Amino acid sequence: MRLKKYLLVIPLSISLGLHAQTKLYKEQYRPQFHFSPALNWCNDPNGLVYNNGNYHLFYQHNPFGNQWGHMTWGHAISKDLVHWTHLPIAIAEENGVMIFSGTCVVDKNNTSGFGKNGKIPMVAVYTGHIENVNQSQCIAYSLDDGVTWTKYANNPVLDLHKKDFRDPKIFWYEPKKYWVMALMFPVEHLVQLYSSKNLKEWNHLSDFGPAGDTAAVWECPDLTQVPVDGMPGKKKWVLQMSQNASMQYFVGEFDGIHFTNENPANTIYRPDYGPDYYAAIAYNQLPSTHLPTAIGWVNNWNYANDIPTTPWKSAMSLPRNLSVKKVNNEWVLMQKPVASINSLRKENFRLAKEIVSDHKTLSVKSTQFEMKLILTPSAASVSGVKIAAGNNNYFEIGYDAAQQIFYIDRSKSGNTTFSDNFKKAGRFEKIIPLQNKQLQLHIYFDNSIAEIFVNDGAAVFTAQLFPEPNNNGIELFNRGEKSTFSEINVWKMKPAW
Numbered sequence: 001m002r003l004k005k006y007l008l009v010i011p012l013s014i015s016l017g018l019h020a021q022t023k024l025y026k027e028q029y030r031p032q033f034h035f036s037p038a039l040n041w042c043n044d045p046n047g048l049v050y051n052n053g054n055y056h057l058f059y060q061h062n063p064f065g066n067q068w069g070h071m072t073w074g075h076a077i078s079k080d081l082v083h084w085t086h087l088p089i090a091i092a093e094e095n096g097v098m099i100f101s102g103t104c105v106v107d108k109n110n111t112s113g114f115g116k117n118g119k120i121p122m123v124a125v126y127t128g129h130i131e132n133v134n135q136s137q138c139i140a141y142s143l144d145d146g147v148t149w150t151k152y153a154n155n156p157v158l159d160l161h162k163k164d165f166r167d168p169k170i171f172w173y174e175p176k177k178y179w180v181m182a183l184m185f186p187v188e189h190l191v192q193l194y195s196s197k198n199l200k201e202w203n204h205l206s207d208f209g210p211a212g213d214t215a216a217v218w219e220c221p222d223l224t225q226v227p228v229d230g231m232p233g234k235k236k237w238v239l240q241m242s243q244n245a246s247m248q249y250f251v252g253e254f255d256g257i258h259f260t261n262e263n264p265a266n267t268i269y270r271p272d273y274g275p276d277y278y279a280a281i282a283y284n285q286l287p288s289t290h291l292p293t294a295i296g297w298v299n300n301w302n303y304a305n306d307i308p309t310t311p312w313k314s315a316m317s318l319p320r321n322l323s324v325k326k327v328n329n330e331w332v333l334m335q336k337p338v339a340s341i342n343s344l345r346k347e348n349f350r351l352a353k354e355i356v357s358d359h360k361t362l363s364v365k366s367t368q369f370e371m372k373l374i375l376t377p378s379a380a381s382v383s384g385v386k387i388a389a390g391n392n393n394y395f396e397i398g399y400d401a402a403q404q405i406f407y408i409d410r411s412k413s414g415n416t417t418f419s420d421n422f423k424k425a426g427r428f429e430k431i432i433p434l435q436n437k438q439l440q441l442h443i444y445f446d447n448s449i450a451e452i453f454v455n456d457g458a459a460v461f462t463a464q465l466f467p468e469p470n471n472n473g474i475e476l477f478n479r480g481e482k483s484t485f486s487e488i489n490v491w492k493m494k495p496a497w
């Protein structure tokens with residue numbers, strides 16, 4: 001079964017030989033329940049769309065090496081967002097035009113006219129990138145559920161003759177019965193919105209920005225409608241985007257022409273406060289019974305090319321269900337890992353309650369697990385959990401109660417010396433007041449990826465770490481007055497590969 005998967009990617013694996021192929025997904029640092037390409041470089045998720053029972057994941061990919069270059073769309077599908085099957089390369093670089101980020105839709109009404117003999121086309125819109133010269137928007141279509149693609153003969157469909165103009169996100173806007181495309185003017189910090197009846201001719205609707213974090217170029221806009229927690233039937237629009245090493249989001253309304261931010265204009269909200277979550281976009285055309293779901297790239301442009309993994313580079317985040325919640329006067333993005341991940345849980349280790357004055361090492365050891373707990377820190381303590389612990393190394397997930405600061409710290413987590421930028425980016429924090437004196441933690445650790453959902457996903461922290469594999473301890477720690485840990489659950493996780 002496994003070999004079959006790799007046979008589909010034979011062009012990628014030819015140079016490795018059979019012996020190496022059987023070792024794929026067993027390498028040091030390889031995530032076991034996060035998506036990563038079998039071989040070579042990947043960055044942004046692209047073209048997330050649901051079609052005929054399959055979740056499609058396209059992604060920025062270099063078929064020829066383990067560094068960024070020759071951008072092409074890689075492709076995988078899944079029935080549950082947990083187990084993925086690799087498919088052949090979808091849309092390849094050609095004549096010096098790289099295939100940059102974009103999205104996909106199923107054109108059920110054949111608005112594009114690409115459908116033939118009753119076959120429904122999937123249409124991808126991507127940025128055609130000519131290095132240092134031009135970025136324009138192009139389309140391609142598939143009549144076999146996304147396996148093979150044909151580039152539109154009259155590309156580009158939108159060209160403003162700009163060097164930086166990229167990352168189209170398209171979706172169907174039912175009230176006006178047209179397609180909407182969100183696009184970036186990266187340097188100007190503007191999201192441009194366009195509409196189209198046929199995916200080929202696009203009309204400018206409006207611009208949003210500059211706003212929030214404008215310290216770096218804006219990339220990868222994603223405009224998605226999500227439910228409001230606790231208010232059945234109510235929905236808001238979330239605009240997420242990326243800036244060099246982090247993401248930000250705005251919450252408000254979209255009337256088919258303008259997006260209006262309803263959060264305080266001078267506050268920056270981030271879907272992830274860790275260093276390694278980028279270019280996230282949400283699925284198109286999910287069945288109405290599904291919650292909106294986003295996937296991000298687990299890496300950071302400041303050191304992405306240097307991480308010590310081979311023969312692949314970079315992975316995707318766990319797919320996250322999205323909603324918003326009104327907290328005081330702010331809309332907060334709530335993110336929860338999709339429930340299907342629970343199918344990978346193996347044996348369960350539990351501890352009802354533990355009062356810790358210094359530290360407690362759990363008897364369970366693992367570098368591939370899910371953990372839930374409630375922390376009730378004492379007033380003057382710094383307390384939390386150390387994972388990947390051993391030989392004086394650890395990744396610290398902590399709470400400084402006096403300052404109300406939640407933090408992660410990977411400074412002592414293993415190999416940090418492969419890049420100065422990685423070494424510098426050790427600690428990440430955010431003020432998170434306790435709720436009923438408690439902090440709720442939901443941690444996933446997958447060999448080299450830690451994803452931490454705090455307080456039901458009101459804040460998320462994603463970070464890469466590169467520990468020695470035998471540093472697999474899990475420790476509760478406390479400095480200061482004793483703190484209480486309760487409802488501790490650890491599940492070792494089965495590999496999804």
Ligand code: FRU
Binds near residue numbers: 043
């Ligand atoms: C974001 C990004 C996009 C671009 C792609 C190129 O990570 O820089 O703006 O389309 O990556 O690979």
